[in-house]
Amino acid sequence: MRKFYRLCWLAAMMLVVTTVVNAQKQFTLEDLNFGGTNYRNMIPQNKSLTWWGDQLVRVGSDTCWLVDAVKGKEKVLFTLEVVNGWKKVDAELTSLAGVQFPYPDEPLMLVASAEERLLVNFKSRDIVWRQPREKGVQASGWNKKSRCMAWVKDDNLWLTDAQGKSRQITSDGSRDIVYGQAVHRNEFGIDGGLFWNPDGTRLAFYRMDQSMVTDYPLVNVPELDDTTRVIAQAAPEKYPMAGQTSHKVTVGVLDVATGDTLYLQAGDPTDRYFTNVAWNPAGTVIYIMELNRDQNDCRLVSYDATTGRRIAELYRETHEKYVEPQTPIVFLPWDDNQFVIQSQRDGYNHLYLFDAAGRELRQLTRGEWTVMEFMGFDTERKSMVIAANAESPIQRNLYRVDVTTGQMTRIDEGGRGWHSGLLSPSGKRLVDYYQEPTVPRNIAVVDVRDNVQYSYFHAPDPWDGYAVPEYRCGTIKADDGTTDLYYRMVMPVDFDPTKKYPTVVYVYGGPHAHNVDARWHYASRSWETYMAQRGYLLFILDNRGSENRGREFEQATFRQLGQVEMQDQMRGVDFLRTLQYINTTRLGVHGWSYGGFMTISLMTNYPDVFKVGVAGGPVIDWKWYEVMYGERYMDTPQDNPEGYAKVSLLNKAENLKGRLQIIIGLNDPTVVPQHAYSFLKACVAVGTQPDFYVYPGQGHNMRGHQSVHLHERITRYFDDYLK
Amino acid sequence: MRKFYRLCWLAAMMLVVTTVVNAQKQFTLEDLNFGGTNYRNMIPQNKSLTWWGDQLVRVGSDTCWLVDAVKGKEKVLFTLEVVNGWKKVDAELTSLAGVQFPYPDEPLMLVASAEERLLVNFKSRDIVWRQPREKGVQASGWNKKSRCMAWVKDDNLWLTDAQGKSRQITSDGSRDIVYGQAVHRNEFGIDGGLFWNPDGTRLAFYRMDQSMVTDYPLVNVPELDDTTRVIAQAAPEKYPMAGQTSHKVTVGVLDVATGDTLYLQAGDPTDRYFTNVAWNPAGTVIYIMELNRDQNDCRLVSYDATTGRRIAELYRETHEKYVEPQTPIVFLPWDDNQFVIQSQRDGYNHLYLFDAAGRELRQLTRGEWTVMEFMGFDTERKSMVIAANAESPIQRNLYRVDVTTGQMTRIDEGGRGWHSGLLSPSGKRLVDYYQEPTVPRNIAVVDVRDNVQYSYFHAPDPWDGYAVPEYRCGTIKADDGTTDLYYRMVMPVDFDPTKKYPTVVYVYGGPHAHNVDARWHYASRSWETYMAQRGYLLFILDNRGSENRGREFEQATFRQLGQVEMQDQMRGVDFLRTLQYINTTRLGVHGWSYGGFMTISLMTNYPDVFKVGVAGGPVIDWKWYEVMYGERYMDTPQDNPEGYAKVSLLNKAENLKGRLQIIIGLNDPTVVPQHAYSFLKACVAVGTQPDFYVYPGQGHNMRGHQSVHLHERITRYFDDYLK
DSSP: OHHHHHHHHHHHHHHHHHHOGGGOBOOOHHHHSTTSTTHHHHSOOOOOEEEETTEEEEEOSSEEEEEOTTTOOEEEEEEHHHHHHHOOSSOOOOOOTTOBOOOTTSOEEEEEOSSEEEEEETTTTEEEEEEEOOTTEEEEEEOTTTOOEEEEETTEEEEEOTTSOEEEOOSOOSSSEEESSOOGGGOTTOOOSEEEOTTSSEEEEEEEEOTTSOEEEEEEOOOTTOSSOOSOEEEEEEOOBTTSOOOEEEEEEEETTTOOEEEOOOOSOTTSEEEEEEEOTTSOEEEEEEEOTTSSEEEEEEEETTTOOEEEEEEEEEOSSOOOOOSOOEEETTEEEEEEEEEOTTSSOEEEEEETTSOEEEEOOOSSSOEEEEEEEETTTTEEEEEEOOSOTTOBEEEEEETTTOOEEEOSSSSOSEEEEEEOTTSSEEEEEEEETTEEEEEEEEETTTTEEEEEEEOOOTTTTBOOOOEEEEEEEOTTSSOEEEEEEEOOTTOOTTSOEEEEEEOOOOTTOOSOOSSGGGGOOHHHHHHHHTTOEEEEEOOTTOSSSOHHHHHTTTTSTTHHHHHHHHHHHHHHHTOTTEEEEEEEEEEETHHHHHHHHHHHHSTTTOSEEEEESOOSOGGGSBHHHHHHHHOOTTTOHHHHHHHOSGGGGGGOOSEEEEEEETTOSSSOTHHHHHHHHHHHHHTOOOEEEEETTOOSSOOTTHHHHHHHHHHHHHHHHTO | OHHHHHHHHHHHHHHHHHHOGGGOBOOOHHHHSTTSTTHHHHSOOOOOEEEETTEEEEEOSSEEEEEOTTTOOEEEEEEHHHHHHHOOSSOOOOOOTTOBOOOTTSOEEEEEOSSEEEEEETTTTEEEEEEEOOTTEEEEEEOTTTOOEEEEETTEEEEEOTTSOEEEOOSOOSSSEEESSOOGGGOTTOOOSEEEOTTSSEEEEEEEEOTTSOEEEEEEOOOTTOSSOOSOEEEEEEOOBTTSOOOEEEEEEEETTTOOEEEOOOOSOTTSEEEEEEEOTTSOEEEEEEEOTTSSEEEEEEEETTTOOEEEEEEEEEOSSOOOOOSOOEEETTEEEEEEEEEOTTSSOEEEEEETTSOEEEEOOOSSSOEEEEEEEETTTTEEEEEEOOSOTTOBEEEEEETTTOOEEEOSSSSOSEEEEEEOTTSSEEEEEEEETTEEEEEEEEETTTTEEEEEEEOOOTTTTBOOOOEEEEEEEOTTSSOEEEEEEEOOTTOOTTSOEEEEEEOOOOTTOOSOOSSGGGGOOHHHHHHHHTTOEEEEEOOTTOSSSOHHHHHTTTTSTTHHHHHHHHHHHHHHHTOTTEEEEEEEEEEETHHHHHHHHHHHHSTTTOSEEEEESOOSOGGGSBHHHHHHHHOOTTTOHHHHHHHOSGGGGGGOOSEEEEEEETTOSSSOTHHHHHHHHHHHHHTOOOEEEEETTOOSSOOTTHHHHHHHHHHHHHHHHTO
């Protein structure tokens, strides 16, 4: 029924497109770029939803509505104005954004103003609990059972207890000694450094000693409106480069009751990676994935949280290339003695069931596809909810998996496209946000157990009335002759197959990322639409080395980054050459970060193929990239000198022939400016002429409206030299 | 006779030009740029000459010849090979370059190898004196009487006595406390910090405390072939910005005999400038020009070098704009009680005679022209030898001036062009190096007393056979309607007055510099010739504010740098508009440093006039320039906020319309990168799009072959957008 409706609606739209072509609106970068002034009106509408137990709540900035999960009807739960009326202090809440309902059975909502955090009973209208918020907090973690808050300021750890009393836990925090924050430069799935046990009686936390790590000398240029500073200031960034001395991480445990802190006795070697911190349900044992510096030997180790003593090694995984622990183990809610591990050991990321002694019980999922997310359990039915690309390599669908039988049932709406889920605490219900190539955004509410979907929201096409290009998707063979690679092609607006169009290859190409999927417009980046409007054809290919296609696909690039990727991209160029409407004398290439590395690699390895390139934040030589990411894929410069030399772009500077603009953020702490500067040096030495631009004050990517400026700049470069 | 010869020769050359036009060679930047591989063959030949008393010696890298001052005949004095045969140590001299003959009546030559300094008697073939050379010496000064060497290493002062014994004089030298080097950022004529008294018994030296000066965070990117360093390093530069806290300078005096050091008791305020250090002939009194921070009140003060006590203020000069002490006083060789001061106080730089008590005896030179250099005395005739532009504002000629009568006699060869002199110690003879607009380089030897010139060398035209453009020179009126401004115009090669040529204005425009003079090709920069060959017309105008035209002319820009200069440059554009062969829709502008500031000023104040600009190392806002230069011309930002705001280019970023490329050296310690970065920020904020390039490892100017790369880059930009 709805499908029929959509077809009708699409047909109606296409009719409009065909008949009133002259009235079509033109996009500007202010419309299309995320930093643009009109961007908010040009993206598919969305709804912010959260769970209160199995009840769905829609959160607006000034109203919370209870949503009928079946009929989608909404009724006001409370409003910002009303909540402010309940409060007994002066400072008003200014928004309900981010409201949570931590207790399924209690009418309590957690909300924060700039000054404090509040737990409000929205039935009795009482403030149940309140806590002041410090300024300059670098990280924080709250436990809903103990209502303790752990937080970090000036790199030291603090604790505020349920009564609102704060005490300082560590005192030697500094640039050198960092507490309670992400370590290992956010690799290995790390996104924080505070880990409460389930009942909030013990806190595990990271301590990172980076006193031995060299500084990269970044520079802060004062903001133009800063009247307090005149001269630029040094802003050194601890940056361990591949093969160099890295930081040391330990895991501390705070006992809230006693106030005592101990450190897990992990022993030597100290330059391992400690990741995926997890607790047993009782909150007495800590599990850590410990990965050697070479990243080819990973062990799951348990520690006694009350003594710090190592208990046992429960699991070990090695691989000749590298092993990638990305997620903590998760205990079954119905069996404290069994946990689930994610591993790529059979070639694809899958789930495995172990008992607490480290005995493998069984593989829970299996197949030539990838578990993309573990979302939670349905305790009553003893099943798990996951996201996976089991339907198609470019899709993401949601499934219920029976833990006992391994039976897997797709539970999302439609089974096409790209689905993200938000599971209720009990696992009974799920919100399904999704896009399809022709669907801007739909939201459904799923009954996990009954596998029934109720449509909640269909976003209208925000580009209605504009001259929208055609987005195509397909596959070609990789350079190995067998592997399918997915591409996206954005056709020039008003495409005429008898013409020949200048064509830009957009590329990323690195691991843990992909470009082409079954989202709206095949996940086309909005700049592609802008270029299509200006008469370019855009081509985007996910080469081997990119994500979601299994271990062999992604690890094909090991110890020689960029090489297999280039071979595949050149098969993309071969494909373009078969298309009559492509002007193969006017091929451009653009990418950022890894894609910047790819752009310069392609420009200098195939100087007669690519006429114009724009490379953003490019890696030039992997010896200047950081230890964790760099050594995973390249080993160390000492171990793999040939590989480093082969892929280094310094040695390719002399091949530069076309026009290449390199763009960086002056304050890029990820791919430090040394990369681009050294490439410029190499070019000057051999007499080649790249162009260059820098955004002072910006990091690895341009924020806010500066992204509009950037894309205007990139576009102009292709207009100047490729058109 | 020679004039006739030259005319014939020129005629012959022009004949060649006319008849075999197709065979003319084309210049490359390797020919024309000072960093180019063929540059040495393309500049006028030169001869390195030095005086041994009144005997002239030509110094080659492996031979010294005695030159007959009248006939120019040369006979070998000694060769490198022979000198090495005399030496009694293993380490060989590798070159005679830099040989000096410090004692007029003794056959001694001072020569240095990497390991040691030697005084060699080239008659007796003895090594009279030798001294080892330290590595890493930052500065040194030798006294020929005492044969003591003062030197600086790690910012500390050392002394090596005549016997070769070294002792450390200071021990607190550091980045913060600097001894024996140039202070006040080389302004006020300062080029060193070691000042021997005449007989080498006492050494005056600068001590600079810059501990209170902020650092500018420059960054060193390792050289590509540096195997010892991986990561970039901070290279902070003490940089006192206008209106900020500056360093403090004191003058120490070392008594060589006693080893005692004292400091001159100059008193408050401590942030004055102490410059032009001079000794009385007896070596017991020190004279210093002391300039207040506002730079409008300068006093000549004498100190007792044996006690450090202030003796007297001998002279004071004030001006509502600024006073510029540039040269130390000089005592008459025949009267220890009289000295000569240089001052612009009557509007032009002239010489004045004072007695040691500070009584003015008389003005020695006078006129609406400028004394450009005081070169020395002829004691026997009681006259001085000076360089001045008394013949024409764009010439530099050499004169003898009678100290008693003030009578001035031109003594150079020909009286045209641009002359540099090297006076013999007695003042009897002078080497006259000169160029004229059509003379690449001539050298004459002048008998100062008889005013007779003997031609020694005529360099052949190194550009014979090349397609050389026409160089024109003329004057237009300044924006004040009365002042003559000199311009140079370089015509396109194969100029056809019926065509219209894209035209580039090259500009500097700042004080203490000029572009147009009566040297070869009117001092045309070689890049202008390169551009003329590529079909551009070049126009260069010395606006008000530039040097050699007197105080009012140069000081017209006070407190509003760039404004009068732009008005004059726009009169230049008006003049270009009167010329049929100029394509006024294709006007470009290029300049470096102050000229970069002028380039962006012109591009943004006259966005409809200039289509393309290239600005190198530009000042963007004078509040980020250093105290000494910046406050002289602009006062402080606190005193002159309107002036700073008016000339700031931050406020002009929104006017940018044409194509502007900004180019800087990443390690520029003069115009720090903050200028360019802040302009980019301003442009990003208002949505304008300058281009940018940076040379890592380079300072305010590009060295060596990088200058070829730079000028290729500049040329390409005009080719891309102006042609």
